[in-house]
Amino acid sequence: MSTYTVARDDFKNAARSYIVLGVVGVFAALCGVVFLSEMNIYDDPYRTLFDVSAFVAFVFPLFLAPLAYLSITGDRTDGVIKYTMGLPNTRLEYFVGKLGSRLSVGVAAVVLGMVVSFVVAAATFVNAPSIARFATFTGLALVYTFSFVGLFVAVSASTGKRSRAMLGVFGLYFLLVPFWFGFFPVISITNLIETVASLLGVTVSENARQYIITFSPATAYLRSTDLVYHGVAGNYDVFAQTFRGEELYDQPWFNVLEMLAWGVVGLVVGYVKFDRSELG
Amino acid sequence: MPAIRTDGLTRRFGDLVAVDDLHLEVETGEVFGFLGPNGAGKSTTINMLLGFLEPTEGTATVLGHDAAAESVEVRRRLGLLPEGFGLHENLTGREHLVSAIQTKGADDDPDALIDRVGLDPDDARRAAGGYSKGMAQRLGLAIALVGEPDLIILDEPSSGLDPKGIKLLREIVAEEVERGATVFFSSHVLDQVEKVCDRVGIMNGGELVAVDTLDELREQVGAESVIEATVAATPDASALRDIDGVRDVSVAGASVTVTCTNPGAKMPVLRRLDDDATVEDVTIEDASLEALFEQYTGSGEEAEPQAVAPVAGGETA
Numbered sequence: 307m308s309t310y311t312v313a314r315d316d317f318k319n320a321a322r323s324y325i326v327l328g329v330v331g332v333f334a335a336l337c338g339v340v341f342l343s344e345m346n347i348y349d350d351p352y353r354t355l356f357d358v359s360a361f362v363a364f365v366f367p368l369f370l371a372p373l374a375y376l377s378i379t380g381d382r383t384d385g386v387i388k389y390t391m392g393l394p395n396t397r398l399e400y401f402v403g404k405l406g407s408r409l410s411v412g413v414a415a416v417v418l419g420m421v422v423s424f425v426v427a428a429a430t431f432v433n434a435p436s437i438a439r440f441a442t443f444t445g446l447a448l449v450y451t452f453s454f455v456g457l458f459v460a461v462s463a464s465t466g467k468r469s470r471a472m473l474g475v476f477g478l479y480f481l482l483v484p485f486w487f488g489f490f491p492v493i494s495i496t497n498l499i500e501t502v503a504s505l506l507g508v509t510v511s512e513n514a515r516q517y518i519i520t521f522s523p524a525t526a527y528l529r530s531t532d533l534v535y536h537g538v539a540g541n542y543d544v545f546a547q548t549f550r551g552e553e554l555y556d557q558p559w560f561n562v563l564e565m566l567a568w569g570v571v572g573l574v575v576g577y578v579k580f581d582r583s584e585l586g
Numbered sequence: 587m588p589a590i591r592t593d594g595l596t597r598r599f600g601d602l603v604a605v606d607d608l609h610l611e612v613e614t615g616e617v618f619g620f621l622g623p624n625g626a627g628k629s630t631t632i633n634m635l636l637g638f639l640e641p642t643e644g645t646a647t648v649l650g651h652d653a654a655a656e657s658v659e660v661r662r663r664l665g666l667l668p669e670g671f672g673l674h675e676n677l678t679g680r681e682h683l684v685s686a687i688q689t690k691g692a693d694d695d696p697d698a699l700i701d702r703v704g705l706d707p708d709d710a711r712r713a714a715g716g717y718s719k720g721m722a723q724r725l726g727l728a729i730a731l732v733g734e735p736d737l738i739i740l741d742e743p744s745s746g747l748d749p750k751g752i753k754l755l756r757e758i759v760a761e762e763v764e765r766g767a768t769v770f771f772s773s774h775v776l777d778q779v780e781k782v783c784d785r786v787g788i789m790n791g792g793e794l795v796a797v798d799t800l801d802e803l804r805e806q807v808g809a810e811s812v813i814e815a816t817v818a819a820t821p822d823a824s825a826l827r828d829i830d831g832v833r834d835v836s837v838a839g840a841s842v843t844v845t846c847t848n849p850g851a852k853m854p855v856l857r858r859l860d861d862d863a864t865v866e867d868v869t870i871e872d873a874s875l876e877a878l879f880e881q882y883t884g885s886g887e888e889a890e891p892q893a894v895a896p897v898a899g900g901e902t903a
Contacts, residue, residue, distance in 0.1 A: 319677050322713075386673065393685075
């Protein structure tokens with residue numbers, strides 16, 4: 307009951323602020339824009355879903371960061387936690403309530419984004435969108451949302467300072483997304499692996515390299531979307547280039563587990579830190 | 587069973603000893619004033635009573651439960667008006683109150699509570715982000731009253747309240763005690779506490795330096811009352827001096843100044859003056875409570891008068 311009350315109040319408070327509505331609205335609008343801009347390029351909406359998946363993997367965490375980083379830190383700095391924890395809530399109820407509320411905002415963004423995408427695709431693409439493919443895509447994006455909201459709420463639970471919470475969430479984002487993906491020429495995980503290997507005078511097998519690369523929830527998410535293109539993977543070259551092997555790190559179920567593990571492990575660590583923290 | 591009992595309660599922050607070996611007992615049904623300048627350790631003590639902070643040493647028992655280990659049990663039967671609390675800026679005051687009622691599993695009527703603390707019903711339905719300090723404080727008081735708590739902890743409750751609000755606060759405290767609740771009233775302003783509290787404890791530098799009724803404390807430090815009267819004819823100064831509890835009498839023309847060490851001496855002095863001559867004017871400056879406070883807390887530099895005007899603007903607490 308208390309968890310529900312904490313979550314409801316936090317959600318209501320967030321839903322009435324234009325920032326949150328803006329984040330959800332802008333994300334949904336951008337999803338629609340991707341479909342609109344590709345309606346004359348591809349016949350199949352699932353090909354555009356592939357481009358949306360890159361947008362989700364690289365950009366969506368940047369939508370989630372401002373939604374989540376003050377979830378608990380903000381309450382501690384402005385004293386709202388004294389109101390909530392002055393009532394008979396346990397720290398676990400409070401923590402789960404906060405997570406539930408912020409997660410539901412992320413879920414709302416994904417679901418609305420997919421509904422907008424589906425409607426735009428149905429109206430503008432040559433071939434009709436498949437409900438099953440969109441549903442699968444939505445499910446995977448929601449798991450990805452859980453992994454990042456979990457991590458960001460955990461960061462927020464771990465510190466009573468806004469600056470640290472912000473540094474924590476954006477640091478995590480840059481580590482797990484651009485760094486892991488190798489967005490920058492030199493600063494990337496693959497470069498780091500090679501540097502460390504050459505320093506140690508060892509060679510890293512391709513298998514080991516792939517496991518390391520798929521360690522990030524963003525990589526895991528992209529690999530898991532293989533499920534969306536079941537039966538049509540041969541239709542576009544990009545699918546063949548992206549989804550290749552039979553190895554464990556290529557298996558969507560393994561990728562989904564990875565994403566869940568990121569969220570769960572992050573949350574456990576965050577909760578333990580919060581439970582030990584002092585609120586005075 | 588005392589409502590609050592601490593045994594050797596100690597809290598250190600690094601080298602700083604915020605609360606030092608506190609032994610305190612607050613009886614069920616009393617109004618206990620917890621006094622001290624800012625930084626004396628009052629809020630740290632309260633935070634330990636609530637389970638927000640862990641004691642470094644010692645224990646605190648609140649309503650029969652260990653404050654650290656059974657914090658939720660404590661908070662179930664406790665009403666809290668914390669110092670420096672914040673509100674969800676986009677929720678209305680009434681929504682905060684409804685959530686508190688739900689969380690406590692109580693059946694209070696939110697509108698009756700809003701009315702009781704003098705919060706305007708229209709304000710109660712506005713977003714709390716626009717509340718003044720005084721409005722937030724009234725809402726906080728309403729939240730503290732939810733579920734007829736056995737113990738009410740008020741941390742600097744009068745801050746931000748106007749004189750009307752302070753009077754209402756005193757009335758509410760009296761009503762709650764009448765109902766059987768214990769009230770723990772923390773403040774750095776002595777005269778807020780004086781009018782409502784049965785006993786006071788004075789904290790300074792993390793230590794409890796005095797616990798007693800205010801009259802007893804006054805007597806212990808020899809606090810004085812000064813009567814100044816303007817009389818039509820010069821009174822008999824020696825007769826006034828003979829009154830028990832009078833320390834000093836000085837007469838300057840039509841003006842008489844009598845210093846009493848005992849509050850009970852004031853009426854006999856007035857009667858004697860009235861018998862001797864027509865009293866044209868009289869003022870009594872009661873035992874300087876600030877001086878009493880200063881005596882216990884060393885300097886009293888923090889015992890400044892507090893702002894009574896509500897702070898306008900978007901302050902949520």
